[in-house]
Amino acid sequence: MQKGIIGKKLGMTQLFDENGKVVPVTIIEAGPCVVVQKKTVESDGYQAVQLGYGDISAKKVTKPAKGHFDKADVAPKKTLREFRIDDISGLAVGDIVKADAFAAGDHIDVVGISKGKGYAGTIKRFNGHRLRESHGTGPVSRHAGSNGSTSTPSRVFKGKKLPGHLGAERVTIQNLTVVKIDAENNLIAIKGAVPGAKGSVVTIHDSVKA
Incomplete structure (x- = not known):
């Protein structure tokens, strides 16, 4: 520099x-x-x-x-x-x-x-896709969807794109x-x-x- x-x-x-x-x-x-x-x-x-x-x-x-x-x-x-x-x-x-x-x-x-x-969902925060607006995905189509599998690994991995605070960062x-x-x-x-x-x-x- x-x-x-x-x-x-x-x-x-x-x-x-x-x-x-x-x-x-x-x-x-x-x-x-x-x-x-x-x-x-x-x-x-x-x-x-x-x-x-x-x-x-x-x-x-x-x-x-x-x-x-x-x-x-x-x-x-x-x-x-x-x-x-x-x-x-x-x-x-x-x-x-x-x-x-x-x-x-x-x-x-x-x-x-x-x-x-402020607080934002996954679509606005990470440019994610919405879910189907038909049967089986209610009550809203803009939520994050699946967070991962069930018994293995029985946890959500770090870095998962979830709703949260958007902006106000370097x-x-x-x-x-x-x-x-x-x-x-x-x-x-x-x-x-x-x-x-x-x-x-x-x-x-x-x-x-x-």
Whole structure:
């Protein structure tokens, strides 16, 4: 990984490319982020930087967190994320990382928390098929069907696709493309959709498969 940043999803819109074709984009308010901590192989066993995003009142942070920010001599931040960057020599504690760290055409991965859909059945949750709407399957045709055999193994295997909570989990969308950068307003336009609701926090970093 060469670079990363924390941002906030503002919503979706559309842009036009040089051929006049519509490109659906998600707008991310990326940064400004501050380097709160540097981790090295000598001190931590691996190399990474910790970025902070979003100001927060000092009254709302715990004493350990306040000490962490005071050590770095930075104002308290609402969100902290760690990025394992290959070369951290160019970054120092207190440095500001902005949207212009990326450029149009970059391939990136975006990580966010998906929208919570509450309790859902197997059809909505796992795209399962319904049962026959004729004799013998009542009283509903949308339940999960058989959970397995009887005396052998006399249990339901782990991973069985059953009803449960849908969404509200960490999701990574890989190999998206940066369409446009607005460095003045710290905005990044990313082609396609990214996980999460409007206003949710996302992290952006170099694509691992580009």
